[in-house]
Amino acid sequence: MGLLGILVGLAGLVFLSFRGWTILVVAPLAALIAALAAGEPLLAHLTLTYMPAAAGFVAQFMLIFLLGALFGKLMEDSGSVSLIADWMIRRLGTGRTILAVVLAGALVTYGGVSLFVAFFVIGPMAMQLFRQANLPRRLMPATIALGTTTFTMTALPGTPAIQNTIPMPFFGTTSFAAPVLGLLASAIILSFGLWWLGRAEARARAAGEGFDGLTADTVALTEDPVLRGKTATATGFDVSEAALPDPVPTPASVALALLPLGVVIVVNLLMSFVVLPGMDLEFLAGPQWGGATLGSVAGVWSVVVALAAAIVVLVATTRPARAALRATVDAGANASVLPLLSVASLVGFGAVVAAMPAFQLVSDWVLGLGGGPLVSLAVATNVLSALTGSASGGLTIALEALAPTYLARAAEAGIDPGTLHRVATIAAGTLDSLPHNGAVVTLLAVCGTTHREGYGPVAMTAIVGPVIALVVVVAVGTLV
Incomplete structure (x- = not known):
């Protein structure tokens, strides 16, 4: 019964x-x-297992969620x-529409911009480019997803994405x-994504398939509470904030727009390999x-x-009005709360599951994989991410339960x-x-496509390509 539960x-x-229920209610219920x-004590697990684990995650990652949302x-x-996305697209031109959209998305998200901010900014630009190039709109979601x-x-x-920061501690x-x-x-x-999209584009042109225009109304997208609930565990930014007006002046040049992204990358690199390793932090060992x-x-x-430095540089270079800055900061800070509490x-759910006697069966099965x-870590994280529909959620559940075991086994295997x-x-x-x-x-929804129209290509670029990469990385990591 325990495993069935x-x-x-x-x-x-x-x-x-x-179905759109908030994860804040669904997770403790599950x-x-x-x-x-x-047959375990309910209130004890709810207050002494679930809540401490959830609170521990908030204590550990609140600053990253907060600063990430503010920066985005x-x-x-x-x-x-x-400005960055438009510049990237203009440089490459409509003849390389897919590459332009992929690189524009990659640049802004690697620089620390929220996933959903990128969706809502790059989406309309991709729509215009795909229309000009007469490419099928059904390939838009896969193109944006790849980048x-x-x-x-x-x-x-x-990358400062939360998925890349969760394993660090x-x-x-x-x-x-x-x-x-x-x-x-x-x-x-x-490479796989661009290759597949290139073949899909060639097949579409050979078949005479072109851009078919919007068939769905996306104007009220950010008002949809069900959609808003679905996005909560997938990003550091609330989709509802995407509809707010732009109160801050546009940067004077692309170089100034790119500067904060560069600051995130450079400061992160320096802190990781120069500043912190060179500091005397022996005091941390104290009680x-x-x-x-x-x-x-x-x-x-x-x-x-890195995120804090980038925020300072961004505010200094754009010099927003005080009221506009306050409105943006308030919106970003408020938007960080729901994703943080959702993950x-x-x-907390993962901690309760890990405390169940039957979880040992699951643990033994995963750890017993050849x-x-x-291989075991890849399978466990894959399964939990698939079940929760959240990379950050599945990753955290897997590591909360099994990270010490994986560390010990990795040490034994060198x-x-x-x-x-x-x-x-990955x-x-x-x-x-x-x-x-x-x-x-x-x-x-942003691209105005249905699952039937656009999900197949998304699966190729967002699932098949990463799975191939995961297999190669596991093989190389195990052998080398």
Whole structure:
């Protein structure tokens, strides 16, 4: 019954979240179902297992969610994202529409801009380019997804995406973990995606298929509470904020618009490999700081400082009016709360599941898979991300329950923790893109396509390509 309860709890989590129920209610309810089926004390698990785990996640990652949302909103309201995307598209031209859209999305998301900000900014520009190039609109979601939700979210070393920061305290790594494997995976995902989209474009042109115009009304998209609930666990930004006006002047040049993105990357790099390693942080071992180590805090500290520095540079270069700045900051800060609490709720659910006696069966099955710890980690993260429809949620549940075991097994096999980090993040970004994923639902709606029209191509660029990259990375990481 205990194992059945876990499965029923997971099924309820998937079904209700897919139907638009808020994860803040669904996650604790699913946890109670799992505890009830196992005959475990409900209130004890709710207050002494679920809540401490959720609160621990908030304490660990609140600053990253907050600063990430602030930076994304400032980049959007300053007009920087629009300027960068428009410049990128104009440089490459309509003859290379797919490449232009992919690179524009990759640039802004690798620089720290929220996934959904990128959707709502690049979407209309992609729509115009696809219309000018007479490309099928059904290929738009897959093109945008390739540039925003794949390699820049999980594989490319140094990306400040939350999916790349979650493993850091578990494995004592930085956002640049396993850079060679990350670059290899990024090259595979990008190459496969562009190859497949190129073939799809050629087939469409040969068949005389062109742009067919909008068939869905996306004006009221940000007012849809069901869609808003679906997006909550997939990003560091609330889709409802996308409809706010742009109160900050546009940067004077593309160089100024790109500067904050460069600051995120450079400061993160310097903090990770120069500043923090060169500091005397022995005081962290004291009881006042819980016996922390440099490895347990360096990754989070580096990303926090990088985002904060980028925000300062962005405000200094755009010089928004005080009222406009306050409105943007308020919107960004408020938008960080729902995603943070949503993922924390999934963490609480994962903690309750991991505390069930029957979870040992699941753990034994996953850990008993042949191929070593990397194969086991990849499968566990893949399955949980698919079930929750959230890369960050599935990743956190897997690491909360099994990270210490994977670290120990990796040490026995001579595998670097950075390799564990990179495999976990890439695995989280594969089957999370199933049809019930919030990012997928939003992206299809932004592009004015249905699941029937646009999901097949999305699956090719956001699932098949990353899965191929994951297999290669696991093989190389295990052998080398």
